Structures are given as C-alpha cells and as structure tokens.
Amino acid sequence: MAFLIGPMQKRIRGHKEATETNEILKIHCDEVAISLAIGSHTALPCVNVGDKVKIGDLIGKRDDRFYVPVFSSVSGEVVAIEKRMSAGLRPADHVIIKNDHADRKKEFSSISLESSKEEIINYMKEIGLIGQGGAGFPSYLKYSTDKCETLIINAIECEPYITADVRNIEENMEYFKDGVKLLLKASNAKKCLIGMKFIHANLITKLNELFKDEENIEVVACKDVYPMGWERTLVYTLLHKRYDKLPIEAGAIVSNATTAITLAKTSEKKCYQYERIVTVSGDNIAKPHNVICRIGTEIKDLIKACGGPKNDPAVIVMGGPMMGTCVTKDTVTITPISNAVNVFEPKEYQEYPCLRCGRCVEHCPSSLEPVTITEAYRFNDVDRLSTLHVNDCVECGMCTYICPSKIEVTEMIRRAKKVMALRKK
Amino acid sequence: MEYKFKATPMPRRNLTTGKVMTRLLLGLLVVYAYGLYNSYNIGGKQYLVNTLLLLLVAVVTSIVCEVIYALMMKKNIGEHCSTSFPAITALILVLTVPANTSLYAIAVATVIAIVFGKLVFGGFGQNIFNPAAVGRAVIISSFATRTAFDAVTGATIATQFAKMNWIADANSYLRFVEANGGYFNILMGNYAGAIGETCTLIILAVGVWMTIWDVIDWRIPATYLGLLFGSATIAGLVKGLGIDYALMFVSTGGAAFGAVFMLTDPVTNPQTRPGKIVFAALAALFTIAIRFLGNMPEGVVFSILLANMISPAIDKLFSSKQITSHKRNIAITLGTVACVLLCGALIACSVEPGKYAVDANAGASETVEEETDAEAGASGTDEEAGASEDAGVTGTFADTDLSKYPAAVKSVDGDTYIVTAGGFHALEGGPDNEFEIVITDGKVVSVKCTVFSDTQGVGTIATADDALAEFEGVSLTDEIDAVSGATYTSNSVNAAVQAALKEANK
Ligand code: SF4
Ligand code: SF4
Numbered sequence: 001m002a003f004l005i006g007p008m009q010k011r012i013r014g015h016k017e018a019t020e021t022n023e024i025l026k027i028h029c030d031e032v033a034i035s036l037a038i039g040s041h042t043a044l045p046c047v048n049v050g051d052k053v054k055i056g057d058l059i060g061k062r063d064d065r066f067y068v069p070v071f072s073s074v075s076g077e078v079v080a081i082e083k084r085m086s087a088g089l090r091p092a093d094h095v096i097i098k099n100d101h102a103d104r105k106k107e108f109s110s111i112s113l114e115s116s117k118e119e120i121i122n123y124m125k126e127i128g129l130i131g132q133g134g135a136g137f138p139s140y141l142k143y144s145t146d147k148c149e150t151l152i153i154n155a156i157e158c159e160p161y162i163t164a165d166v167r168n169i170e171e172n173m174e175y176f177k178d179g180v181k182l183l184l185k186a187s188n189a190k191k192c193l194i195g196m197k198f199i200h201a202n203l204i205t206k207l208n209e210l211f212k213d214e215e216n217i218e219v220v221a222c223k224d225v226y227p228m229g230w231e232r233t234l235v236y237t238l239l240h241k242r243y244d245k246l247p248i249e250a251g252a253i254v255s256n257a258t259t260a261i262t263l264a265k266t267s268e269k270k271c272y273q274y275e276r277i278v279t280v281s282g283d284n285i286a287k288p289h290n291v292i293c294r295i296g297t298e299i300k301d302l303i304k305a306c307g308g309p310k311n312d313p314a315v316i317v318m319g320g321p322m323m324g325t326c327v328t329k330d331t332v333t334i335t336p337i338s339n340a341v342n343v344f345e346p347k348e349y350q351e352y353p354c355l356r357c358g359r360c361v362e363h364c365p366s367s368l369e370p371v372t373i374t375e376a377y378r379f380n381d382v383d384r385l386s387t388l389h390v391n392d393c394v395e396c397g398m399c400t401y402i403c404p405s406k407i408e409v410t411e412m413i414r415r416a417k418k419v420m421a422l423r424k425k
Numbered sequence: 426m427e428y429k430f431k432a433t434p435m436p437r438r439n440l441t442t443g444k445v446m447t448r449l450l451l452g453l454l455v456v457y458a459y460g461l462y463n464s465y466n467i468g469g470k471q472y473l474v475n476t477l478l479l480l481l482v483a484v485v486t487s488i489v490c491e492v493i494y495a496l497m498m499k500k501n502i503g504e505h506c507s508t509s510f511p512a513i514t515a516l517i518l519v520l521t522v523p524a525n526t527s528l529y530a531i532a533v534a535t536v537i538a539i540v541f542g543k544l545v546f547g548g549f550g551q552n553i554f555n556p557a558a559v560g561r562a563v564i565i566s567s568f569a570t571r572t573a574f575d576a577v578t579g580a581t582i583a584t585q586f587a588k589m590n591w592i593a594d595a596n597s598y599l600r601f602v603e604a605n606g607g608y609f610n611i612l613m614g615n616y617a618g619a620i621g622e623t624c625t626l627i628i629l630a631v632g633v634w635m636t637i638w639d640v641i642d643w644r645i646p647a648t649y650l651g652l653l654f655g656s657a658t659i660a661g662l663v664k665g666l667g668i669d670y671a672l673m674f675v676s677t678g679g680a681a682f683g684a685v686f687m688l689t690d691p692v693t694n695p696q697t698r699p700g701k702i703v704f705a706a707l708a709a710l711f712t713i714a715i716r717f718l719g720n721m722p723e724g725v726v727f728s729i730l731l732a733n734m735i736s737p738a739i740d741k742l743f744s745s746k747q748i749t750s751h752k753r754n755i756a757i758t759l760g761t762v763a764c765v766l767l768c769g770a771l772i773a774c775s776v777e778p779g780k781y782a783v784d785a786n787a788g789a790s791e792t793v794e795e796e797t798d799a800e801a802g803a804s805g806t807d808e809e810a811g812a813s814e815d816a817g818v819t820g821t822f823a824d825t826d827l828s829k830y831p832a833a834v835k836s837v838d839g840d841t842y843i844v845t846a847g848g849f850h851a852l853e854g855g856p857d858n859e860f861e862i863v864i865t866d867g868k869v870v871s872v873k874c875t876v877f878s879d880t881q882g883v884g885t886i887a888t889a890d891d892a893l894a895e896f897e898g899v900s901l902t903d904e905i906d907a908v909s910g911a912t913y914t915s916n917s918v919n920a921a922v923q924a925a926l927k928e929a930n931k
Contacts, residue, residue: 005748312427314428322435322436344435350443353548355442355445357696358642358700361696367748369697397434404440405442406437406441411432
C-alpha cells in the first residue's frame with residue numbers, strides 16, 4: 001500500500017513532555033458561559049435570565065434531528081444569554097451563569113454492568129454524552145446498531161502537545177475500566193481494542209494489569225505517528241479495513257477514552273460531569289500544565305493560570321495545533337469536547353513556489369491530492385475541484401506540515417471546500 | 426494582550442525547499458568534483474581549467490538571466506533568486522557537457538535553459554521541461570562541433586556505442602570494452618565524456634545519499650535504470666553478450682546521471698507515486714527507442730524531454746483518491762513496467778548488431794573533421810593524454826610507424842611468410858608473437874597466428890580469426906587503422922603484416 005500511495009502518516013514531534021508529568025491545576029471561576037453550539041448546530045436555551053440552576057440542570061437542548069441536552073456546570077443564577085464566539089469559530093448563544101459556589105447538584109440516575117444495551121444507550125442520551133475526541137457526535141447514535149464487531153477505544157492522542165486523555169486515564173484508572181466495559185456492553189461487540197501510542201509504555205503496562213482478567217479487552221501499542229488517532233487511520237491500523245463513511249461499515253465503533261471515563265463517572269457519582277481536563281500548552285506559554293476546569297470557563301482564565309503567553313503577539317489554538325481552530329478572542333469558553341488550549345508564536349516561514357514534489361499527496365491520510373486542489377482553487381477551476389474529492393479532506397493539517405515550500409495548503413483546501421459548499425447551494 | 430489569527434496547523438516540518446536544493450547542490454558538487462579530477466586525468470591542465478571556467482560562466486550567466494527577469498517583472502531580486510535556484514540548473518547543465526565545450530556554447534545554452542526552459546513558463550515551479558535538459562539539447566543540436574579544443578580520444582564511449590547500434594556482436598563488443606579500458610574503468614568513469622556523467626558508481630552513491638536525505642524519490646532512477654538494465658539483459662542474452670552488456674548499456678551515455686539528477690526533478694515529473702513510476706518507465710522506453718532506432722549517443726537527454734512532455738497527462742491519469750483507485754493504479758503501473766520491459770527488449774533484439782572496428786573508425790574520422798572545424802589544435806595534449814597509442818595510425822600502411830613492435834621475416838616459403846613480431850610481452854623483453862602470412866600480388870591473402878605470447882583475453886581479440894580476416898586484401902598503399910583496442914597485440918599483427926608485405930614487394 002505504502003509503496004504506491006505513500007505513508008499517509010508522519011512522525012511529528014510530540015512535545016508532550018511539557019505536560020506529561022507535572023501537577024494538574026484546578027481552576028475555580030465565578031462565572032461560566034456555557035456554549036450552546038454543538039457541532040454545526042446550536043441548541044435552544046431552556047432557561048431564562050434570573051433562573052436559579054443546580055449542577056446538572058438542563059439549560060438548553062438540541063432537538064432537531066437528534067436530541068442533545070446541555071447542562072449547567074455550576075450552581076447559581078442565570079445572568080444573561082448572549083451571542084458570543086464559540087470554540088468552533090461560530091457565533092452562538094451562550095448561557096452565562098453566576099457561580100454561587102454552593103455546588104448544589106441534581107441527582108442523575110445510574111447504570112451498572114447488569115444494565116441492558118438499550119438501558120446504557122438511553123442513559124448516554126439522557127446524560128448528553130458526546131464523543132470527546134473533538135467531533136462531538138452524540139454517542140447514543142453511534143451505539144444504536146447491532147453490527148458492531150469490534151469496539152475501539154481511542155487513547156492515541158496523536159496531536160502534539162496534548163496530554164489530557166492520557167492524564168485523564170492515569171487519574172481515573174477504575175472509571176476507565178468500568179467505562180470501557182459499559183461501552184463494550186452497549187456496543188455488543190465481541191472484543192475491544194484500546195489503541196495507545198507505544199511511547200506511553202508505563203501506562204500500557206498499567207492498563208494491561210488493569211484489564212488482565214478481561215479476555216476480550218486488549219491494549220494495542222500503536223506507532224507514534226500523526227494522525228494515528230484519526231478514526232480511519234486507527235481502524236486501518238487495528239483492523240486493516242477501510243470504509244466509506246462510518247467505521248461501522250468496517251464493523252467497528254470508535255470511542256474516545258475520555259468518553260468512557262465520563263460515562264462511568266457520571267453513573268458512579270450520579271452527577272453530571274461538570275468539569276473536564278484540558279491541556280494548556282504550546283511553544284508560547286509560560287508554564288504548560290493540564291488544568292481541570294468547569295465547562296464554560298473562559299480560556300483566558302486557563303491561560304492566566306499557566307502564566308500567560310511568553311511573548312507578544314501570540315496565537316491561541318483551541319484543540320491540537322494541527323487540527324484545532326485558531327481563535328482571536330480569549331473569551332471563548334471550554335466545552336465538553338475541548339481537550340486543549342495551545343498558545344503559539346505566530347511564526348512566519350519563507351514561502352517558495354510549489355515544487356509539485358507530491359510530498360503532500362504521499363502523506364495525506366485521506367490520500368487526496370492537496371497540490372492539485374490548491375492549484376485548482378487558485379485558478380478558481382470549480383469543475384476540476386469537483387473531481388478532487390475536496391470534501392473528503394478532514395483538515396488534518398498534514399499537507400501544510402509536510403510541504404517543504406511552506407505553502408498553506410490546508411488553508412487553501414478549507415477555502416476550496418467553502419467554494420464548493422457555496423456552489424452546491 | 427494581542428491574539429493574532431494564523432491558520433492551523435502550527436508546527437511545520439524542518440525540511441524546506443531551500444534545504445532540499447542545498448542538499449541537491451552538495452550532491453551535484455560531489456559529482457562535479459569527480460568531474461574535475463577526471464578532466465585533469467584525461468586532458469591535463471587545459472581541461473581542468475576549462476571545466477572550472479564552464480561552471481563559472483554557467484552560474485554567472487544563469488544569475489544574470491534571473492536578475493534581468495526579476496527587474497523586468499519588478500520582483501525583489503534577492504527574493505526571486507533565492508526561490509528560483511538558478512545555480513542548480515547551471516550546475517546540472519555543466520555536468521552534462523564534455524570538458525572541452527566552448528565557453529560561448531555553455532553561455533548560450535545556459536541562457537536558453539534558464540529563459541526558455543524556465544522563465545517563459547513563469548519561473549521555477551511552472552516549467553514543463555527540465556531546464557538543464559533543454560540547455561543540453563541546444564548544445565547537442567546546435568553546437569555539436571563547437572568544442573573549445575579537440576576531443577582527446579575522438580569518439581566518446583557513447584558515440585562509439587551508438588555507432589555500433591548500441592548492440593555489437595560478441596566480438597566487437599569485447600573489443601569495444603577493452604578499447605575503453607575494461608568494465609571497471611568504465612564504471613569508474615575513467616574516460617572522456619560529459620563532465621559529470623562518466624562515473625556511474627559515484628552518481629549512484631550520491632543518488633542513495635540524496636534518497637536518504639529526502640531530496641529525490643528513488644523509485645524514479647530505480648525504475649528507469651532497472652528497465653534499461655532489464656531490456657538490455659534480455660537483448661544481451663538473446664545475442665549472446667552476457668549480462669555485462671546490460672551493465673555497459675546503463676553505465677554509458679549519461680543514463681545514470683539523467684536518472685538520478687534530471688528525471689527526479691520534482692517540478693517536471695508527476696506528483697503521485699504510480700505516476701512517477703510510469704513516467705520513469707516511459708522515459709526508459711524513449712531512451713531505448715532513441716538509442717537503438719535513432720542510433721544517437723544522446724538518447725537520455727531527449728527521452729527526458731519527451732517524458733517531461735507527457736508528465737501532465739500522467740498526472741491526469743492518476744488524479745483521484747489514491748485509496749479508491751489503488752487497484753487500478755497498481756494494474757496500470759505494473760502493466761506499463763512490463764510493457765516497457767518487453768518492448769525495450771524487442772527493440773533491442775530487432776536491431777542488427779554493429780561492428781566495432783569499422784563503425785568506430787567512421788565515428789573517429791568524423792570527430793577528426795570536427796576537430797578541424799573547431800580550429801583549435803592541441804596536438805600536444807593528444808600525446809600526453811596517452812589514451813591513444815593507436816591514434817596516429819592513419820595514412821598509408823607502408824608509412825605507419827610500427828617500429829615499437831619489431832617485426833622480422835623468419836622464412837619465406839613461396840607465398841607464405843613466417844614473421845615474428847613483438848607484442849606487449851616483447852616490449853618487456855618476453856617472447857614474440859609469430860604469424861604465418863600468405864601474400865600474392867602484393868596483397869594479403871590470409872594471416873594466421875601460430876605462436877601467441879600476449880595476454881590471453883586482451884590480445885586474443887586481435888588475433889581472433891575474424892579479426893585477422895580483416896587483413897584480407899590489404900596492401901601497402903591502403904589506409905589502415907589499428908584494428909582494435911588491444912593495442913599492443915593488434916599493432917603486433919600490423920607490424921608483422923607490414924614486414925611481410927615489405928618483404929614481398931622487394
Ligand atoms: S504543495 Fe508543497 S508538498 Fe505539495 S507538491 Fe507542492 S511543494 Fe510539494
Ligand atoms: S488537510 Fe486534507 S488534504 Fe491536507 S493532508 Fe489532511 S486530509 Fe489531506
């Protein structure tokens with residue numbers, strides 16, 4: 001495969017050492033702004049200004065095609081509902097709640113390993129579990145199938161700098177174990193593979209120990225390459241299967257490790273998981289750390305807790321440095337799927353003319369031709385673009401990373417996608 | 426605090442195009458360094474100096490062209506030159522020309538390479554043809570005779586090979602190899618030819634180094650050279666030449682240099698891996714066709730240009746999602762490679778093998794004319810170069826000075842003359858060769874070797890039966906050239922025949 005197509009992946013320096021072992025900071029805040037943006041949709045608020053809420057109270061819900069609830073992460077009073085820039089670079093309603101620090105909680109129900117598949121899936125829906133790897137797809141939809149043969153737990157975390165998932169597993173070993181078993185039950189799969197980069201050798205040993213009694217759960221050490229954590233790459237690595245749209249076509253369901261932990265923890269504590277662990281790192285942050293904060297915390301609090309940017313000006317990326325989105329306002333808030341806030345220096349690179357060397361083609365994990373797409377976009381050749389599978393691009397950033405001429409290939413493709421989207425309308 | 430916008434991804438790979446080009450430059454300089462050494466070896470100081478001047482002229486010319494272009498296009502000169510890499514083109518061009526190329530020719534070729542090979546298309550990255558190949562083609566087609574001074578050994582290996590239709594009968598082939606100093610010598614590039622193209626071993630070593638440094642894609646030279654080698658092997662086996670013929674086929678005529686440094690130019694080859702392999706395979710087919718059917722020594726350069734021309738079409742062919750079209754791509758790639766191998770072998774087999782002596786001689790005399798055209802005599806260099814023991818063997822046979830090979834008529838029996846003549850061993854005081862020569866009416870009827878004391882292998886060619894048969898009908902007034910490269914032995918035969926004829930004419 002690789003001989004004619006190319007490696008479709010690349011080792012990228014991880015920079016994980018910055019946040020791999022140091023302490024996890026805890027951040028308190030007096031006010032949270034909970035984003036109602038879920039993926040490309042926006043939930044409708046179901047509280048009014050002045051309402052008193054507890055942790056776990058429903059404050060918004062998405063109710064179009066599928067149901068996704070949004071809960072409050074603090075107890076206190078709703079002070080405003082306003083439009084703000086969300087982490088996905090989209091203006092969306094945010095519910096602003098003043099924290100009274102009383103932490104009154106609404107009690108959730110719970111499930112156990114004796115629960116049936118349906119019960120677990122209903123529970124996922126009830127607690128608003130969404131895939132926490134970054135896509136934010138509602139978990140209950142993923143599991144509502146009986147074609148699953150293999151459950152894949154994604155603990156790869158292939159983006160540089162981020163260590164949130166691995167730290168989360170380390171801190172919550174038991175919950176992780178329960179969560180994986182619950183997901184396995186929900187998926188009805190025969191076996192479960194936990195993919196983790198081989199560089200976390202210690203953790204892999206611990207996990208093997210943890211799962212030694214579970215015959216159908218196996219920890220697989222994977223290569224340290226990018227984008228190993230991308231669903232397609234992971235499914236291909238573990239099962240040697242490719243699929244067209246969803247992993248279920250290859251008989252697999254892929255869930256993030258953090259999703260498993262959240263599920264088990266919610267059930268165990270009978271409470272909404274109002275916090276999450278976020279990596280604050282990058283080459284331009286004074287003291288990189290993992291932090292635990294409430295959903296809805298503004299990222300400026302996280303950056304401040306980590307000593308602020310080293311140099312001015314800085315660039316903030318929500319999520320990993322490869323696939324994340326660059327935000328220009330530090331009032332963007334943490335959502336259940338934010339795994340990292342990275343601060344960088346805005347480096348300028350000398351751009352050369354495109355060599356047409358094909359390195360971007362060889363490394364594109366979707367096996368597209370970034371160079372041709374870029375060319376077609378520059379000439380505004382929409383006909384050509386429509387034959388180049390532009391929408392199969394996952395904006396993984398590999399093509400820009402690999403390009404020796406330092407061309408912003410990924411950005412061109414993003415724009416080409418927009419051109420195509422407009423044309424469709 | 427100010428937060429800027431910058432599109433993700435943030436990290437970038439360390440490798441830049443500038444670095445890639447610097448690495449390529451280093452690799453080329455290694456080849457050039459060997460070229461300098463070889464030039465000195467072949468042609469002494471004069472060649473060495475000219476090789477240095479060629480590079481200087483080419484680099485300066487290329488930079489001047491780029492600067493003028495930048496001025497015309499109102500671009501920042503420094504930025505334009507640092508992203509256009511004129512020196513690379515200049516260096517590659519210099520490496521593909523012989524050391525005795527005139528400075529005027531290289532200057533014109535550089536201008537054409539840079540301007541018509543690159544800038545008219547919109548500059549680096551937009552060009553369709555390999556600029557250096559364009560420049561080289563210009564030199565071949567317009568300046569073939571414009572050498573600064575005469576070529577030392579006359580015909581280059583590639584010319585000699587081309588004169589034999591690139592495939593000789595077994596005998597001629599052996600003589601041809603020996604004439605050029607044997608395999609090892611040829612692989613080491615120890616002969617007169619283009620500055621950077623002679624030493625196949627060094628070129629391949631640099632190629633490996635460039636692959637490890639992520640400068641070139643090894644699939645291209647591997648496919649190209651592999652197919653040349655494969656086709657030639659089949660042809661060689663069919664014609665009874667053995668596998669070493671294939672080795673000669675790929676290590677002469679700049680095939681290795683073209684494969685490693687010119688076909689791999691990313692700008693002018695396809696961007697997908699299957700595309701690259703198909704591209705190299707077609708280039709190999711073109712080379713084989715041009716060599717055998719066109720009898721040209723320069724098959725490589727023209728095949729590169731042809732392949733460049735179809736590169737966009739190849740890109741179109743493979744332009745889709747690589748995973749989904751994977752099976753089809755494998756089929757096309759393997760199919761092309763197999764077809765090229767087959768066609769190449771068929772072409773090679775269909776060609777009538779040439780004769781070394783006659784054809785090579787014709788080549789040599791052409792070169793002699795060229796030398797006169799060039800009007801720059803350096804006959805002194807001829808002698809110093811030493812590679813041409815038999816260079817002076819023109820004029821009538823009677824006048825030919827063969828006194829180094831003392832021949833004496835031992836006995837005469839009617840028309841049969843028994844002659845002894847010194848060979849290689851005789852020069853060192855060893856035993857002489859002995860010949861039985863039949864002469865009637867002042868013309869040789871037959872020559873037979875009765876005692877042979879020269880080195881087996883080297884000398885045996887010149888004393889092989891059909892080599893001796895070439896003396897049939899020779900008289901003292903004929904023009905004659907040393908029959909082959911086995912200088913000592915063939916001159917030994919020449920001396921014997923000369924002595925016998927002189928005896929007969931008494
Ligand atoms: S965009 Fe960059 S990586 Fe892709 S072909 Fe051009 S120079 Fe190579
Ligand atoms: S950003 Fe898109 S085109 Fe570029 S490498 Fe990733 S998937 Fe391929």
